Amino acid sequence: MSGKREDYISWDEYFMGVAYLSALRSKDPNTQVGACIVSDDNKILSMGYNGFPRGCSDDEFPWGKEHEQDDPYQAKYFYATHSELNAILNYRGGSLEGSKLYVTLFPCNECAKAIIQSGIRTLIYGEDKYGDTAAVRASKRMLNAAGVRYYQYTKTGRKLQIIV
Numbered sequence: 001m002s003g004k005r006e007d008y009i010s011w012d013e014y015f016m017g018v019a020y021l022s023a024l025r026s027k028d029p030n031t032q033v034g035a036c037i038v039s040d041d042n043k044i045l046s047m048g049y050n051g052f053p054r055g056c057s058d059d060e061f062p063w064g065k066e067h068e069q070d071d072p073y074q075a076k077y078f079y080a081t082h083s084e085l086n087a088i089l090n091y092r093g094g095s096l097e098g099s100k101l102y103v104t105l106f107p108c109n110e111c112a113k114a115i116i117q118s119g120i121r122t123l124i125y126g127e128d129k130y131g132d133t134a135a136v137r138a139s140k141r142m143l144n145a146a147g148v149r150y151y152q153y154t155k156t157g158r159k160l161q162i163i164v
C-alpha cells in the first residue's frame with residue numbers, strides 16, 4: 001500500500017461535524033445548537049453551544065419555553081446564551097476578521113449582529129427551522145446588508161461513528 005487514504009472527511013464534514021458534536025454538550029431539552037469558528041486557512045479558532053452563562057446553574061435556572069410558563073422570567077430565553085455568541089465570546093485570540101462560522105441552526109438577529117461586528121465573513125448552517133420567524137428574517141436582512149455570505153451545509157450522508 002503506497003497511496004494515501006481516500007475516504008477521509010472533507011473540511012465541511014469536519015467542521016460541521018465539530019459543530020454537531022459541540023451541540024451534544026447543550027443541556028437545553030428542546031433545541032441543542034453547536035457552533036465552530038474556523039480561520040480562512042481552516043484552523044479551528046473557537047467552539048460553542050447554547051447554555052446559561054457562567055455562574056448560572058443548569059440545575060437552578062429554567063429550561064422551559066415561555067409559552068408553557070406564561071412568564072418570561074421563568075423561561076429559558078432571558079438566560080440562554082446562543083451557541084454562536086458563546087463561540088465568539090470563547091475566542092481569546094484577538095480578531096475573527098475573515099473567519100467562517102459553522103453552526104447547526106441559522107443564527108437569530110442578536111447573533112447576526114455579533115457575527116457581523118466580529119468580522120466573520122462566511123456562515124455555513126445546518127438547519128433553518130425558524131426561518132419564517134421575524135428574528136431569522138431580520139438576521140438575514142442584516143447579514144445580506146453587511147455582505148456576510150451564507151449557505152446551507154449539504155449533508156453528504158456519511159455516517160460518522162465515534163466510540164468514546
Ligand SMILES: Nc1ccn([C@H]2C[C@H](O)[C@@H](COP(=O)(O)O)O2)c(=O)n1
Nearest residue numbers: 030031033050080082083106107108
Ligand atoms: N441560532 C440559534 C438559535 C437558538 N439557539 C438556542 C437558544 C435556545 O437555547 C434554543 C432554542 O430553543 P427552542 O425555542 O427551540 O426551544 O436554541 C441557539 O443557540 N442558536
Ligand SMILES: [Zn+2]
Nearest residue numbers: 082107108111
Ligand atoms: Zn442567536
